Amino acid sequence: MGEDAVLEARRRLGRIGVGLMTPLAPGDEWRRxxxxxxxxxxxxxxxxxxxxxxxxxTQLGVMLAATERIVLGSAIANLWARHPAAMQGAASVLADAYPGRFALGVGVSMGAIVEQSGQTWSSPLTRMREYLDGMDAAVPAAPAPEVPFPRLLAALGPKMQGLARDHADGMLPAMMPVEHTRRARELLGPDRLLVALRPVILETDPEKARSVARQVGAFSMPGSPYIAALKRLGFSEAEIAGGGSDAVVDACFSWGDEAAIAKGVQAQLDAGADHVCVTVFQPDLASTADQFERLAPHLLNG
Structure with missing residues (x-):
């Protein structure tokens, strides 16, 4: 953790990246x-x-080995899936093997997911603070990468964002409006990394685009941190219910043609994001890559 990791990450990440969030697929498909x-x-x-x-x-290691330049990051590595020393060790091994090409995003997930795994959900803030302390304690036993890797927290609320500012290199909020990004930058200050995960939908028909967005389900899960974050931004419970009103969907998703999506992504950068991770909704990795190739001239040449 430190200024060097943030500066190096900004330089290597550039402005725009992508999320490959597709479920299980063969290794060759991930490499391609x-x-x-x-x-x-x-x-x-x-x-x-x-x-x-x-x-x-393991997934990131497969793709790091298959590529030459691009940065690979976890968004997120679920802290409930491993001991903090294992998290620190795995991140350090990849960062050591691929200097400057790894970024670590850590998150607490949601209560329903944790309970389904047979574990007992507890205070996210306390759990994250203790977990980061455990990672720090494991640093001496882990490889020392030539290029430091950034440690980012999936932080939607101000308390978790404060932890990201004080005990990490920054944060990576997902599916949040521009105003959330603006407030996050204000809280983080200029010396921390802010990576915004932005879902986009290449669809010009408003009804179809919003239907895709509502199927994501992030606003309907019990105890969803997205609901609490949207309420802090002034949206009512009625607006968030049922997958979100048109206003909620339009604030959290960028949809339309290539130009409209590029405009929505740029708004996140203008609000203070260092880097925007664009995600799309496709059934497989090949069609996902198709959409990213289609969007590239509009997102990367602005």
């Missing part, structure tokens, strides 16, 4: 998708995980 995204000119690829299944560090 990562290479296509790299060839299109994006600065990063981010991968998520739940608990079990597609383990994020």
């Amino acid at each position: 998708a990562a290479r296509r995204v790299e060839d299109a000119g994006y600065g990063s690829v981010w991968v998520n995980e739940a608990i079990g299944g597609r383990e994020v560090f």
